[in-house]
Amino acid sequence: MVKTPTPQTQKLSKVEGTKDRSNYLRQPVATEIYQDTNCFTEDAIQILKYHGSYQQDNRDNRVKGQEKDYQFMLRTRNPGGLVPPQLYLTLDRLADEYGNQTLRVTTRQGFQMHGILKKNLKSAIAAIIKSMGSTLGACGDVNRNVMAPPAPYKNRPEYNYAWEYADNIAALLTPQTGAYYEIWLDGEKSISAEESPEIVAARQRNGNGTIVHGTEEPIYGQHYMPRKFKISVTVPGDNSIDLYSQDVSLVVITNDQGELEGFNIYAGGGLGRTHNKEDTFPRLADEIGYVDKEDVYDLVKAIVATQRDYGNRFDRRHSRMKYLLEDWGVDKFRATVEEYLGKAIKPFKPLPQWKYEDFLGWNEQGDGKLFLGISIDNGRIKDEGTFKLRTALREIVQQFNLPIRLTAHQNLLIYEIEPTLQPKIQQILENCGVQVDINVIDPLVRLSMACPALPTCGLAVTESERAIPGILDRIRALLNKLGMDQEQFVIRMTGCPNGCARPYMAELGFVGSQAETYQIWLGGSANQTRLAKAYVDKMHINDLESLLEPILVFCKQSRQAGESFGDFCDRVGFDAIREFSATYEPAITTEELAQINTADEINSIATTSETTRVSKHRPRISVKPDVYARLKEFATSQGKPLTLLVSEVLDAYLQENSQNNDD
Incomplete structure (x- = not known):
């Protein structure tokens, strides 16, 4: 008989109480959304995150004695970064109607809109849902957007499997509460919520304690996860999604015929930390093992259940699954997951070295069509001066009805492009000042x-x-x-x-x-x-x-x-x-030399060229050996180059004496 894990009762944080009282993410958002205020209460702010929004205030507009400039960031959920053309055009329109006239690609392959007012939040979310999009679970203590390589290689089946399973795992772990549609669509469930029977069956399978019975949330339960949870699906060698930074990363394993066999499993990555809190730290995911394709959904549920039941729910700084891996070690973690799974996890399969790809510029899909990767500075899609990226993307999507894939590096790919359309698309981009030649873009x-x-x-x-x-x-x-x-x-x-x-x-x-x-x-x-x-x-x-x-x-x-x-x-x-x-002496320009006091402090320094280096053949500042040793020791303790420390001290000394002379 397979053992069912029995987690111990934990002391809960204040946020856990807020989740408990929310009636599966309904309250107090469902009530406060209709109140004539510019902001939500603290409890509502916590629950609003699960619906895909953060309450913010624009600090540039703060005025002492006046109410903060409250506004809302809205984040979309796009498994594998997919943005269908109708959804993109809706988001572009909403950015003008309700937002700050920009869209921003996130590092998890979604979109963010900033500047939405509370009174417009319901209309914005409803429009996204009706355009086959979603914001549910884009934030909050649930599984976040499931990532996958954005490259649309139609002649490489492993990429298609990555997309397929990113979609399916996202569906499997989507919150099941009716709150989302009740609040934002007045109870009307969108057609986009239809699910495959395979995913429905996988969600309902009990395993060995993976299901929480008698709740609206069979996988999460009434308290959801201890903290946010992040999953990616990728292919061997492709690290375009930062797989080591994820709570769980699955790697597609195919046979020689390109047929899916199963998945390698990584777990325990995460990067968030707090300054001066040494018990918080970034961590890379560990190799856990391999499962056959038939077991992958149950495996994902088993890992989620392990973190759900054993993750720290009292100290939110220590609640990510990386700390469970760090505290337990891989062997204990694997053994607990196996108890939920009901079988042993197989040994990890060999993999090639990982490589980062960004897929920018013009590329072939492998089926005769093209895709175009566009570099976006910090993900911000905007029109500014002669640079009109928003205009260019809107025209391309409107004219040619092309889908988009967002990348984990805040860029985007337009794909399914017929070769005959390449000159037309290139012309639109050039007219809008958008550069797609990767040889021109500064690599930094x-x-x-x-x-x-x-x-x-x-x-x-x-x-x-x-x-x-x-x-x-x-x-x-x-x-x-x-x-x-x-x-x-x-x-x-x-x-x-x-x-x-x-x-x-x-x-x-x-x-x-x-x-x-x-x-x-x-x-x-x-x-x-x-x-x-x-x-x-x-x-x-x-x-x-x-x-x-x-x-x-x-x-x-x-x-x-x-x-x-x-x-x-x-x-x-x-x-x-x-x-x-500590011993490096930097290049000095003639402009910098003109600012140096000579007289008592420095012997003359030759300035025979526009930029010179103080070398051992030229005079320099000298100090006593014991002073130099003390300076070097202090610079090391401060983590600063010696020249920087000396410059700061001299600058402070000169400023003080300059003030004394003025007095």
């Missing part, structure tokens, strides 16, 4: 991501989306100055430590810690298979160049053949980077 921009952050995200402590264009320009200028103009690496930025743009997988990650100040992470891999590590806890954005320059020069001088920036940082380690940075 192409590989970067940023979260929205200020002014709308309530968790943001500093800028991200609005800051990163200028930061990328500065990094590119620094690379050009150092003779590294061909350099490219993955840069990701967030306005807080929650990690929405996955900075902890980047080669260079910026994580907001306070106003204009970021924690710097280094050493992730270009293919997103390795975590970065925190290099500096707090770097003011004005110190960007002085921090990065010695690291880049060290990389240029000491990297191995073909080694990426992230791989270099990981190989040599932070001790070596700090040691090099």
Whole structure:
């Protein structure tokens, strides 16, 4: 007889009580949506998330003594990133009617609309549902949007299987409460809610405790999940969806004839953390094993049930499944999943190395048709000046009725394009100032991501989306100055430590810690298979160049053949980077030299060219050995290059003396 797991009773957080009182996500949203107010109460805000919306306030518009500028972000659920043409046109229209005239591609292959007022929320959600879309479960303590590689390769069956099972798993784990249609469509269930008998049967199978009987939610129960839950389905070698960052990743395994046999299983990934809370951390998913295709839905339910019943429901900072894996270890986790599944999980199948792909530019589908990948800076679809991406996409979808796939890197693919349409589509894009030639797009921009952050995200402590264009320009200028103009690496930025743009997988990650100040992470891999590590806890954005320059020069001088920036940082380690940075003397321009006080502090420095380096053949500042040792020790403890520390101290000293002289 197979053992059924028996989880212990836990102390519950306040949010768990809110879920318990909600009557399966109905209240208090169902009542408050009709109240003549600009915002919801705290309990309603928590439940509203399950319906796909976050209450926000625009901090740019805050006025002391006045009510906050309350507005709502609405997020869509698009398994595998699919956006049918009629849904895209509806979202584009809603962005004008109710939103802030932009759409934003998320890092989970959905759309976000910002700026919706409470009085328009019901109309917006109803329009999305009637256009075969959904926002249900796009937020909240449930399974979020199921990801899959966006590439529409019709001659590679494994990609079609990934799409199929992403759709099916999304349907399997969709909340079953009637609240969504009751509130937003007045009880009228959309035709899009029709399900396949296979999925209905899979949801109802009990397994060994996977089903919660006597509830509207057979998989989730009345308290749903301890925290958000994220799943992806991909194919061997394709890491376009950051598989290691997911709670569960399934990898399609086919035979030599291209027929589906089963799935490899990864579990326990997750990136969110909290500054100064060492028990919160990013974590990569572990290899769990393999299941035959006949068992995959029961396997998914078994993993969900394990997290549902054993995940931490008291401390929400410790509620993601990654902490269960970290606390238990893989063996105990696997054994518990097997108890729910009712059979053993098979050994993991060998896989090729993972590679990041973005599928940009013009590509062949494999069936005679084409698809086009369009790079979108930080996912923001907008019209601005001569750049009119929104206009271009609207015209293309309206004229040619083409579907879209959103990517995990905030870009999109238009597909099912007849070759005869390529010149017409290209012309529309050119007329709107949209560049699709991947050889023209700066690789730093192409590989970067940023979260929205200020002014709308309530968790943001500093800028991200609005800051990163200028930061990328500065990094590119620094690379050009150092003779590294061909350099490219993955840069990701967030306005807080929650990690929405996955900075902890980047080669260079910026994580907001306070106003204009970021924690710097280094050493992730270009293919997103390795975590970065925190290099500096707090770097003011004005110190960007002085921090990065010695690291880049060290990389240029000491990297191995073909080694990426992230791989270099990981190989040599932070001790070596700090040691090099402590003794590095940066390039000095004549403009900078003009600002240096000479007289008592510095001997004359020759300036025979526009940009010179202070070398061992030229005079320099000298200090006593014991002072240098103390400076170096203090710089190391602060995680700062020695030159940066000395510059800060001298600058403070000069400013103080300048003020004294003025007095």
